[in-house]
Amino acid sequence: MSSAWALCASRRAVRLSQYGLRPEALGSWSRCSSSSSASASAPVRLGVVGCGQMGAGIAIVAARHAQIEVVGLDAYPASLDRARQFMKDWADKEAKKGRMSSEEVVAFMGRVKFHELGDSAAMKAEVPRLDFVIEAVSENLDTKRAVFDALQSAGLRADSVLASNTSSISITKLAAQVERPERVIGMHFMNPVPVMPLVEVIRGLRTDQTTLDTTLNLVTAMKKEHSTSADRPGFIANRILMPYINEAVFALQEGVGTAEDIDKTLRLGTNVPMGPLTLADFIGLDTCLSIMQVLHRDLGDSKYRPAPLLVNYVEAGWLGKKTKRGFYAY
Numbered sequence: 001m002s003s004a005w006a007l008c009a010s011r012r013a014v015r016l017s018q019y020g021l022r023p024e025a026l027g028s029w030s031r032c033s034s035s036s037s038a039s040a041s042a043p044v045r046l047g048v049v050g051c052g053q054m055g056a057g058i059a060i061v062a063a064r065h066a067q068i069e070v071v072g073l074d075a076y077p078a079s080l081d082r083a084r085q086f087m088k089d090w091a092d093k094e095a096k097k098g099r100m101s102s103e104e105v106v107a108f109m110g111r112v113k114f115h116e117l118g119d120s121a122a123m124k125a126e127v128p129r130l131d132f133v134i135e136a137v138s139e140n141l142d143t144k145r146a147v148f149d150a151l152q153s154a155g156l157r158a159d160s161v162l163a164s165n166t167s168s169i170s171i172t173k174l175a176a177q178v179e180r181p182e183r184v185i186g187m188h189f190m191n192p193v194p195v196m197p198l199v200e201v202i203r204g205l206r207t208d209q210t211t212l213d214t215t216l217n218l219v220t221a222m223k224k225e226h227s228t229s230a231d232r233p234g235f236i237a238n239r240i241l242m243p244y245i246n247e248a249v250f251a252l253q254e255g256v257g258t259a260e261d262i263d264k265t266l267r268l269g270t271n272v273p274m275g276p277l278t279l280a281d282f283i284g285l286d287t288c289l290s291i292m293q294v295l296h297r298d299l300g301d302s303k304y305r306p307a308p309l310l311v312n313y314v315e316a317g318w319l320g321k322k323t324k325r326g327f328y329a330y
């Protein structure tokens with residue numbers, strides 16, 4: 001055993017014993033990555049705030065691959081119920097495909113619990129025990145700030161990492177109102193989380209090295225690859241993807257082609273698995289619109305103005321697959 005590994009293992013054992021856990025219970029996650037600094041500690045208990053399509057997926061890869069405890073928090077009980085059902089259905093499908101045993105399904109579900117964000121007794125009991133929190137609430141700065149405030153009021157420790165799954169909001173801006181902004185980082189998962197291999201990691205202006213190392217350890221434990229992006233509007237993925245989707249909506253609005261023809265042209269013509277309008281429905285049209293608004297406002301260039309048809313659809317409540325109506329009916 002190398003000395004770095006031994007130091008890491010003994011620190012981890014002390015830390016785990018505080019939570020009544022044995023290091024061997026964490027499998028590969030109990031090992032430090034050789035690239036991380038000695039001061040980066042591995043999370044053993046993860047909070048996921050916002051249990052929609054992204055939050056539920058993040059909870060899955062944390063409980064299944066990193067094998068850590070997950071506390072799912074959401075403002076709406078219906079979202080918590082949907083997330084629990086989604087996770088159970090996912091695990092059952094994995095079991096049917098022979099990828100999980102029935103014991104593993106039970107252990108997987110046993111690692112996750114859910115609470116309402118407004119349940120102050122549960123929040124005060126759970127939040128101080130979280131080492132790492134990933135927020136995946138709707139793409140709105142005020143909503144995300146309110147979540148960070150609620151976590152701090154419930155006693156989130158100053159050494160816990162606060163990650164945001166935001167698609168476009170500045171990490172530096174999100175961190176500015178947080179106690180110890182050095183522990184705030186962007187972790188941009190791709191949809192659907194259990195399938196897509198990448199997490200885009202965004203370091204804000206004040207994010208420190210320990211926070212980055214801890215985050216990269218978690219990404220690896222979740223069996224994901226990472227890329228790093230500077231903290232600029234849309235980061236890498238959405239700076240490039242969203243104007244492409246928005247242009248497809250302009251093309252639809254102007255009658256250049258039907259939704260089917262636009263999608264087929266890009267799908268078969270550029271060899272992507274789905275066309276831009278199908279992808280927009282899958283991402284959520286409200287999320288697409290919020291990202292375009294951030295690009296437009298923060299980069300100040302009219303080429304990023306959201307297509308009026310996209311605005312119309314969101315105002316109509318046609319948000320894509322999640323509301324069963326978007327550019328297509330589901």
Ligand SMILES: NC(=O)c1ccc[n+]([C@@H]2O[C@H](COP(=O)([O-])OP(=O)(O)OC[C@H]3O[C@@H](n4cnc5c(N)ncnc54)[C@H](O)[C@@H]3O)[C@@H](O)[C@H]2O)c1
Nearest residue numbers: 050051052053054074075079136137138139166167191283
């Ligand atoms: N959809 C995608 O393809 C995608 C990809 C990468 C990142 N993201 C980002 O992930 C985040 C969530 O997106 P999503 O697609 O999962 O959205 P979603 O609408 O499916 O889920 C949002 C969740 O947040 C909850 N919520 C709303 N307000 C809340 C509050 N005040 N407190 C607590 N919970 C609240 C909702 O109940 C819901 O469960 C956004 O920041 C989005 O930009 C989305």
